[in-house]
Amino acid sequence: MPPNDTLTMPRTPDLLGDYEPGAFFFTSPARTLLARGVHRTISASSAGDLRRCVASALRDAREAGHPDPMVVGAVPFRDDRPARLLVPATVRRTGPANGRVSGPAPGPAGPERTGGTSTPFTPFTGFTGFTGFGPVPAPDDYLRGVEKALTRLTAGELTKIVLARALDVTLGAPVDVRRVLRNLVRRDPQAYGYAVDLPVPGGRPGTGTRTLLGASPELLVARSGRRITTNPLAGSASRHPDPVVDSERGRALLTSDKDLREHALVIENIVEALRPYCRDLTVPAGPSLLSTASMWHLSTRITGVLDDPAVTSLELATLLHPTPAVCGTPARAARRAIEEIEPFDRGLYAGLVGWGDITGDGEWVVTIRCAEVADQTLRLFAGAGIVAGSVPESELAETTAKFQTMLRAVGLDRDR
Numbered sequence: 001m002p003p004n005d006t007l008t009m010p011r012t013p014d015l016l017g018d019y020e021p022g023a024f025f026f027t028s029p030a031r032t033l034l035a036r037g038v039h040r041t042i043s044a045s046s047a048g049d050l051r052r053c054v055a056s057a058l059r060d061a062r063e064a065g066h067p068d069p070m071v072v073g074a075v076p077f078r079d080d081r082p083a084r085l086l087v088p089a090t091v092r093r094t095g096p097a098n099g100r101v102s103g104p105a106p107g108p109a110g111p112e113r114t115g116g117t118s119t120p121f122t123p124f125t126g127f128t129g130f131t132g133f134g135p136v137p138a139p140d141d142y143l144r145g146v147e148k149a150l151t152r153l154t155a156g157e158l159t160k161i162v163l164a165r166a167l168d169v170t171l172g173a174p175v176d177v178r179r180v181l182r183n184l185v186r187r188d189p190q191a192y193g194y195a196v197d198l199p200v201p202g203g204r205p206g207t208g209t210r211t212l213l214g215a216s217p218e219l220l221v222a223r224s225g226r227r228i229t230t231n232p233l234a235g236s237a238s239r240h241p242d243p244v245v246d247s248e249r250g251r252a253l254l255t256s257d258k259d260l261r262e263h264a265l266v267i268e269n270i271v272e273a274l275r276p277y278c279r280d281l282t283v284p285a286g287p288s289l290l291s292t293a294s295m296w297h298l299s300t301r302i303t304g305v306l307d308d309p310a311v312t313s314l315e316l317a318t319l320l321h322p323t324p325a326v327c328g329t330p331a332r333a334a335r336r337a338i339e340e341i342e343p344f345d346r347g348l349y350a351g352l353v354g355w356g357d358i359t360g361d362g363e364w365v366v367t368i369r370c371a372e373v374a375d376q377t378l379r380l381f382a383g384a385g386i387v388a389g390s391v392p393e394s395e396l397a398e399t400t401a402k403f404q405t406m407l408r409a410v411g412l413d414r415d416r
């Protein structure tokens with residue numbers, strides 16, 4: 001038997017292969033989940049309400065004889081927007097390897113390339129089936145938004161703010177959601193791949209599905225018994241196809257004063273939020289490097305032991321959210337400035353996505369490197385942290401680089 005045949009003959013169920021739009025899919029270094037059907041949807045009007053609604057939905061499900069009550073889905077960036085959480089009818093799980101198939105990714109031919117994307121956003125040309133794209137806001141307006149943010153930073157209203165932009169992409173045919181998810185998971189096997197079914201506006205049946213797809217590198221919080229882990233990221237550089245230039249970029253990031261400050265703000269905020277809940281918090285002295293196929297990031301993996309084992313993973317996640325990795329500091333001022341400067345609704349982008357079980361265990365990741373997909377269109381999102389000393393053109397280039405995770409998974413690779 002040729003050695004490669006093992007790749008096509010999984011011994012465990014192939015949950016990634018079994019995924020169909022309408023289901024919930026999530027893969028992490030620890031496990032892969034495929035949830036189908038709706039036992040109960042969860043509707044809540046605030047974050048506090050959300051925690052109560054989830055707890056009672058899980059209890060009710062168990063009392064109704066549900067064999068494996070679990071909540072899955074996504075919580076938006078803003079707490080006044082509806083969450084997309086539900087107790088699924090069935091959940092299948094496998095261990096770490098499933099959904100993380102090695103070998104070449106399907107999709108565009110040729111070797112994986114990690115394009116240098118430190119130039120400002122330029123139109124994509126030359127792919128088949130691609131009919132148009134629309135950046136929101138236009139790149140020049142994003143630059144002006146960063147200038148505005150810098151003025152507020154200088155005035156002392158803010159210490160950090162994350163400004164995002166969206167990219168609307170229209171294809172010549174309906175998006176193959178299954179294939180895009182497979183590409184995301186295979187190209188970034190260390191990331192948390194996810195697919196969340198979204199309601200179709202107007203709720204008209206037969207209009208097609210809407211799905212949130214992504215591959216996030218950022219763990220907001222995981223709980224396993226009393227043990228918790230969070231892995232905030234902040235401070236970024238784009239990868240480069242030349243390995244020498246690429247590792248130089250990583251090294252430069254590790255010593256960049258601006259990025260280290262940006263990162264430290266996030267870590268301080270998270271440690272301060274977790275301290276009252278943990279009897280033991282292990283915080284590395286400084287960040288290390290984490291990479292995706294497209295990006296380098298400064299990363300700090302923090303672990304702790306919960307004082308009160310009744311505190312659930314979702315409670316911890318909503319306590320931390322939104323961290324300064326996606327919002328800013330002070331949080332309230334940053335949130336207001338985001339609403340004023342960004343000309344679009346973040347929706348589920350920059351929120352949290354994951355699962356939680358009835359014991360309180362769960363994994364929630366930051367909803368980044370994602371797109372909302374509906375029929376022939378995709379809306380991609382990407383943001384960058386702005387602190388004193390940030391250069392608008394570099395922040396624009398950083399968001400361009402972050403779009404690459406989704407664009408490559410769709411087969412729209414600007415390097416082609």
Ligand SMILES: C=C(O[C@@H]1C=C(C(=O)O)C=C[C@H]1O)C(=O)O
Nearest residue numbers: 234235236325368382383384385
């Ligand atoms: C906001 C995003 O990413 C976040 C911002 C980062 C930064 O500013 O360096 C790095 C990782 C994420 O925490 C995004 O990918 O859209």
